[in-house]
Amino acid sequence: MSAGAGHGTGHGTAPAEEYVPVFTGAARARLDQLFTKYPTKQACLLPVLWIVQEARGWISEQAIGEVADVLELTPAYVKGVVTFYTMYHTHPVGRHFIQVCTTSPCNICGAEAVVKALLQETGCRELGATSPDGRFTVIEVECLGACGFPTPILVDDDFIENVTPEKVKGIVQRYE
């Protein structure tokens, strides 16, 4: 499947550089494996979007076009799904993506102070912004499902429990 062959690839935007498709080689093999696990191609959409994000760090318009092609969906449909789920990034984020739980159970145990400490330590000026050195993006998330271990944070795929403002510096230093 070549990029640009499908409906909507590069739609409405001047491509700065040529899009390199995700679903070649090993990723293509993973896709074929996925097709055996679901009775429809459409059902492979969430796992396919995860593969794209793993490979590229975010899900671009061109990637949406490619996903639509391989799953025989329209780009508009794919975009509707991408934007429904908060974990898919529709724009590039820092090298390390930090998600902090601030829902009530963590909130009453001091989660907002953890957010402040993370913003300060990473140099991210505000929630959702990427630090000037491109290292971090910090966002607040709703309940991470580890309420007995306040405050839990996710740094990329690392789930870290019992974070306090004092521990933030040490955690941030672990990520280049």
Added chain:
Amino acid sequence: MGYPHPSHPKETVVLSKHFGDPEARTYAGWLKRGGYDALRKALGMTREALVEEVKASGLRGRGGAGFPTGLKWSFMPKDVVKPHYLVCNADESEPGTFKDREIMRWTPHALIEGCAIASYAIGAERCYIYIRGEFTEPWKVMSAAVDEAFANGALGDNVFGSGKRIEMVLHRGAGAYICGEETAMMNSIEGKRGNPRIKPPFPAVAGVFGMPTTINNVETLAAVPHIINQGAAWYKALCLGNPKSTGTKLVSVCGHVQRPGNYEVTMGTPMRDILYDMCGGPPPGREFKAVIPGGSSVPIMNMEEAEAALFDYEGVVEKGSMLGSAGMIVMDDSTDMVYQIWRLARFYAHESCAQCTQCREGTAWTTRILERILAGKGKQEDFQLLLDLSENMTGKTICVLSDSCAAPIVSGIQKFRSEFEAYIAGAREPALVSV
């Protein structure tokens, strides 16, 4: 056991026995602990006998609704003319709840075994386990365990030589609280936006991919092997309160207690025992103020109610709330109730799928009114406005998300009105800057 704490004498440790023991995660370790005996036994029984056994145990859904599990299974068509599916709900996203995470992290094979037994009982050859996207560690542990189960014949085309086929697919969510609602979950598995569906048709008639489907919570399914091994009568006898609530329940306790964690109690255990004995009471020098007993979606209890309640489906209802998922959020006298109720409303506003007007508008407007009160700009009329909105948000939508937003608002105003009054009267410093 009250993971991460040692077991308390007042607990009844069944599901949580191996929490914290890494060896129990492996197939070999699980066999050593009696694992997969129940699946072998179940494969020697008829489907009907299995359903009857689970019915007789009194097991009810542990995800929040408390629907009798055996009865749910019995709704599946007797003859398998088209594919049947089991969906395991591992989307645990209800604020205050963190029990399924521990089941998957420490005893993945308990869940796989429960899923395999349930699949057989309902005539399904494929089970999807829907794990929320943020659960990176449970995902890794479950993936490894499923691979091991296939390699050892506990899953696959011919499970333990029985001729039965049971496949298992892990499906990763991507950040949406609403996908824990069963019909939204089915849409999400199908590759759609997670919008809840109108019922009927119920899942047993037309579920995932339009096929007969049963959806059960992680804890419910993990309890099934114990029922098969030790019998329905044993399970049913685990009861200290109402006979309609049987077995053990994992209680996730968080917030202002000395020892937060997951405690496993016999249904009907007094809430006092959980709060004071198991969890060690409030932090030093503080007093309890309120408890949300069943995840954030149920009414807030004051301490008079909480301390008198028996912890089971009926006991908590009797004292004005619901057992829900048994995620207990405990708040002491340092808590600003208005601020926390606003934070909960903000949660629901963020998580509304926006299909139904009452929910889309109601969650957003109640959040903004609470913001106004916190900013010191509230008015007396806001009480009635919040209650009117809540009334319109209850029982009028496709799913219960908006009801869940209304529950803490209505109960909060009823039980902690003076804290709202203080903001409105300007007797308290605004907690938020002007909105």
